[in-house]
Amino acid sequence: MALLRKKIISANWKMNITASEVSPYLTAFLEEIKGINEVDVILIPSFTSLPKTSELLSSLQGIRLGAQNISSHDKGAFTGEISAVMLRDLFVHHVLIGHSERRHLFGETNTIIHEKMKISHLNQMNPILCVGETLEERRSGKEKQVIEHQLREAFSGLSVNQITHTMIAYEPVWAIGTGQTASVEQAQEAHFFIRSLIEELSDASVSQKIRLLYGGSVTPENSEELLSAPDIDGALVGSASLDPRSFAKIVVQAQRNCTKE
């Protein structure tokens, strides 16, 4: 019997939404998602907006907080870095690791990403590991090879329990911020491939439990179709999450999708 995985809709605000914009955002967002209880929502603000978001979410059940990055070091002389302990202090439960903007604009290698995976798990933070190919890699038919390499490096040496407490976001680089979403078939194929690889790296029960998110130009117009694919358990939303009403629509659709199943 297929295991029912709870849907997750996550907002990656990237370098948008200041601390003083958080409160009006949440007021509008919470109004729109009243009665939604079958979807996990994760908000991922910038570091400077994390304390305010954490404070405002503290009394709310069901909405979790994530960070966009984490230091691969424990503590010490690392100017400008933010440690796992600092994030936990703000009740941050999730952290994006290996987002393509970190990989491609800030030179994060698979080795750094692996270190960040280890430190997150050591501090009981659940990572959302991002993987995905560039347009060039897809055009040359290498997308699975790239995803496999990214996954194997990130998960190397991690325990089955740590793999279970990780989410994976498939974000094809060519679909991020471009308005060009992957087709449902392309996204489903990649997700199915990732799930099969997780089975190989852990076991069948973990691969059925682990939640896989799709990211790349997700909007209220295309989220319903994407979320209906069997291996797509959620969405990681960039631009469309900056408007609380449009992000709320995606959450509401995800709940509708759950109740249909």
Ligand code: 13P
């Ligand atoms: P967009 O939704 O703006 O394409 O961004 C996706 C993304 O990078 C989420 O992490």
